[in-house]
Amino acid sequence: MKALVFGADGFEDLELFYPYHRLKEEGITTHVASMKKGPITGKHGYEITADIAFKDVNSADYDIIVISGGKGPEKMRLDKDALEIVKNFFKKNKPVASICHGPQVLVSADVIKGRKATCWIGIRDDIIAAGAQYEDSEVVVDGNLVSSRNPGDLHAFGREMIKLLK
Amino acid sequence: MKALVFGADGFEDLELFYPYHRLKEEGITTHVASMKKGPITGKHGYEITADIAFKDVNSADYDIIVISGGKGPEKMRLDKDALEIVKNFFKKNKPVASICHGPQVLVSADVIKGRKATCWIGIRDDIIAAGAQYEDSEVVVDGNLVSSRNPGDLHAFGREMIKLLK
Numbered sequence: 001m002k003a004l005v006f007g008a009d010g011f012e013d014l015e016l017f018y019p020y021h022r023l024k025e026e027g028i029t030t031h032v033a034s035m036k037k038g039p040i041t042g043k044h045g046y047e048i049t050a051d052i053a054f055k056d057v058n059s060a061d062y063d064i065i066v067i068s069g070g071k072g073p074e075k076m077r078l079d080k081d082a083l084e085i086v087k088n089f090f091k092k093n094k095p096v097a098s099i100c101h102g103p104q105v106l107v108s109a110d111v112i113k114g115r116k117a118t119c120w121i122g123i124r125d126d127i128i129a130a131g132a133q134y135e136d137s138e139v140v141v142d143g144n145l146v147s148s149r150n151p152g153d154l155h156a157f158g159r160e161m162i163k164l165l166k
Numbered sequence: 167m168k169a170l171v172f173g174a175d176g177f178e179d180l181e182l183f184y185p186y187h188r189l190k191e192e193g194i195t196t197h198v199a200s201m202k203k204g205p206i207t208g209k210h211g212y213e214i215t216a217d218i219a220f221k222d223v224n225s226a227d228y229d230i231i232v233i234s235g236g237k238g239p240e241k242m243r244l245d246k247d248a249l250e251i252v253k254n255f256f257k258k259n260k261p262v263a264s265i266c267h268g269p270q271v272l273v274s275a276d277v278i279k280g281r282k283a284t285c286w287i288g289i290r291d292d293i294i295a296a297g298a299q300y301e302d303s304e305v306v307v308d309g310n311l312v313s314s315r316n317p318g319d320l321h322a323f324g325r326e327m328i329k330l331l332k
Contacts, residue, residue: 013179013180013210013212014179014180014183014212017180017184017317017320018183018184018187021184021320021321021324022188022191022321022324023321024321025188025321025322025324025325044179044210044211044212045210046179046180046210151183151212154183154187155187155188155189155190155191156191158187158188158191159191
């Protein structure tokens with residue numbers, strides 16, 4: 001089993017590292033994807049190396065995407081290859097986990113319409129405008145999609161993310 | 167089941183938050199203990215509220231201790247009540263998980279002699295001098311004691327920490 005964690009400079013550190021280590025804890029090969037290969041730096045100064053650029057990802061190689069939050073999603077959503085990966089996952093009904101600002105990418109990939117989801121409160125109105133059914137809960141699960149609001153929800157986000165893989 | 171996570175100002179943010187959320191993910195009530203109740207701040211600026219002061223902890227109430235790393239352990243090790251909690255856990259053979267600089271507390275509590283353990287490389291010689299059998303591994307398990315070296319080991323640390331509770 002293989003997982004792909006989306007990150008970009010300005011990522012919310014805990015929201016990238018919690019799912020990253022959690023997936024590895026399950027014995028899952030976990031790669032970080034970004035606009036290009038190489039180091040990316042979180043809001044709080046943690047660094048991690050992106051293993052692969054979005055343009056080089058073969059979606060069929062991976063079983064789950066995790067979209068971390070913070071300032072990363074406003075960059076990822078401008079990358080057409082990142083959006084293609086997300087669209088492919090939704091088309092195939094494969095697990096996607098998205099936290100905080102992560103749903104900005106789901107809005108741009110036009111996959112959130114009619115789906116129950118949550119997000120950082122500051123982008124709540126954007127996901128509603130894009131057709132999502134917003135819920136103010138620590139975690140919302142709707143089919144292949146798991147979403148959470150903020151780093152304080154990581155325990156619930158992790159639990160439901162792992163459940164999608166079992 | 168209840169868990170106690172030791173923290174103090176200057177804690178290594180990921181090393182506190184990963185086990186904290188991981189324990190909560192298992193449905194375990196998780197409290198943060200420090201020299202006093204109230205907010206503490208990590209090296210990378212994350213804040214969390216200590217639920218209880220070491221002096222007010224009844225060891226019998228908890229099933230596992232996690233000692234986070236960073237700059238916290240040099241403060242915790244000066245708190246005699248923190249050391250008493252640790253001694254009590256070792257006496258009863260209850261789970262203790264310690265990462266990075268966490269074993270500084272184990273040295274001061276005089277519980278590491280003859281035990282296999284790992285730690286942040288910068289304090290390797292201190293745990294050896296205190297009688298530990300140091301191993302350079304992502305995680306070392308010796309009876310009730312789980313130890314890891316640094317934030318990059320959190321996936322293995324989490325896995326073995328949770329196993330001790332099953």
